[in-house]
Amino acid sequence: MTAADRLAKLFQSIAGRDWSRADAIALEICTDSDEKGHHAMARRLRGALRPNGRSMDNGRKQHVSSPDEFVNPLAALKPLTRAVRLDDVVLKPRWRRELEQFIREWRCREVLRKEGLSARTKLFFHGPPGCGKSLTAMALGHELSLPVYVVRFDAVIGAYLGQTAVHLRQLFHFAEVTPCVLLLDELDALGKRRGNPLDVGELDRIVISLMQELEHADPAGAVVATSNLPQHLDDALWRRFDLVVEFPCPARRDLCTFGQAIAAKFGLRLGAPLTRRVVAAKSFAEAETLIESEARRGIVRVIEAENGRAAP
Numbered sequence: 475m476t477a478a479d480r481l482a483k484l485f486q487s488i489a490g491r492d493w494s495r496a497d498a499i500a501l502e503i504c505t506d507s508d509e510k511g512h513h514a515m516a517r518r519l520r521g522a523l524r525p526n527g528r529s530m531d532n533g534r535k536q537h538v539s540s541p542d543e544f545v546n547p548l549a550a551l552k553p554l555t556r557a558v559r560l561d562d563v564v565l566k567p568r569w570r571r572e573l574e575q576f577i578r579e580w581r582c583r584e585v586l587r588k589e590g591l592s593a594r595t596k597l598f599f600h601g602p603p604g605c606g607k608s609l610t611a612m613a614l615g616h617e618l619s620l621p622v623y624v625v626r627f628d629a630v631i632g633a634y635l636g637q638t639a640v641h642l643r644q645l646f647h648f649a650e651v652t653p654c655v656l657l658l659d660e661l662d663a664l665g666k667r668r669g670n671p672l673d674v675g676e677l678d679r680i681v682i683s684l685m686q687e688l689e690h691a692d693p694a695g696a697v698v699a700t701s702n703l704p705q706h707l708d709d710a711l712w713r714r715f716d717l718v719v720e721f722p723c724p725a726r727r728d729l730c731t732f733g734q735a736i737a738a739k740f741g742l743r744l745g746a747p748l749t750r751r752v753v754a755a756k757s758f759a760e761a762e763t764l765i766e767s768e769a770r771r772g773i774v775r776v777i778e779a780e781n782g783r784a785a786p
């Protein structure tokens with residue numbers, strides 16, 4: 475194929491918004507340059523194609539180790555494999571009902587579609603850290619028998635103008651052809667990226683691209699976005715979601731029940747001093763860490779006592 479043919483195909487793919495094909499052709503052009511001995515040019519083209527491509531120009535290796543990884547949007551995705559049921563997550567009754575309804579609708583999505591109704595597939599979880607947003611996304615994957623992939627934003631954000639939009643398109647394309655839970659975890663991380671290497675204009679463009687993708691996406695599974703700082707997110711972004719769930723700071727009563735369940739797992743009794751610390755925790759994650767530290771200390775004490783007895 476001549477260079478002109480390749481370019482024509484590349485432009486056709488761009489015109490048809492077939493980003494995976496455009497990527498594949500772009501990569502062919504890089505390989506072709508290499509084969510012709512134009513290594514500097516091949517490096518430059520790959521740098522333009524890859525996430526954070528800027529530093530590729532310096533010949534430094536990025537976290538993207540092979541060209542295939544980038545063509546495949548899985549380079550930006552990390553599978554989460556923790557098997558957790560929705561019943562294992564402490565939720566406010568209202569949100570549990572909503573999520574259970576979501577799961578029931580999703581399971582009936584084919585019938586709903588025939589009736590001219592689409593199942594809800596785009597969820598937004600917000601609330602302080604450590605209160606169960608990511609855990610619930612994993613539980614949804616388990617309940618829907620779908621793999622869960624968390625998006626690595628560092629791999630999505632490209633240094634070149636428009637590159638991030640292409641990456642987002644690839645990710646949503648992936649979610650449309652792959653039944654999975656696509657977890658856009660801590661969406662506000664995008665907001666924190668103001669300045670280096672993005673300017674505010676680029677950030678605005680990213681948010682617009684994200685909104686467009688959400689608007690038009692028809693995920694084969696579900697897309698779950700989470701945020702610890704929802705006030706930093708564009709108001710218009712919220713409207714793109716079918717279901718918004720709040721994960722508030724836990725009440726003392728919930729922390730107490732949760733603490734007892736975690737302690738029981740380790741055969742630990744929650745005494746009054748530890749209970750006081752557990753119910754004062756700011757999140758379930760903090761309460762869990764407190765109990766796990768106590769359990770760890772207890773086990774070490776027992777082992778050391780046994781070793782002491784065994785010593786001559």
Ligand SMILES: Nc1ncnc2c1ncn2[C@@H]1O[C@H](COP(=O)(O)OP(=O)(O)O)[C@@H](O)[C@H]1O
Binds near residue numbers: 562601700760
């Ligand atoms: N609502 C909850 N119910 C049960 N465990 C929880 C809950 N929230 C947090 N945890 C525990 O804390 C860990 C971290 O919570 P995570 O879901 O990652 O928080 P975030 O809201 O920041 O995404 C979880 O893996 C789980 O062990």
Ligand SMILES: [Mg+2]
Binds near residue numbers: 659660
């Ligand atoms: Mg999280």
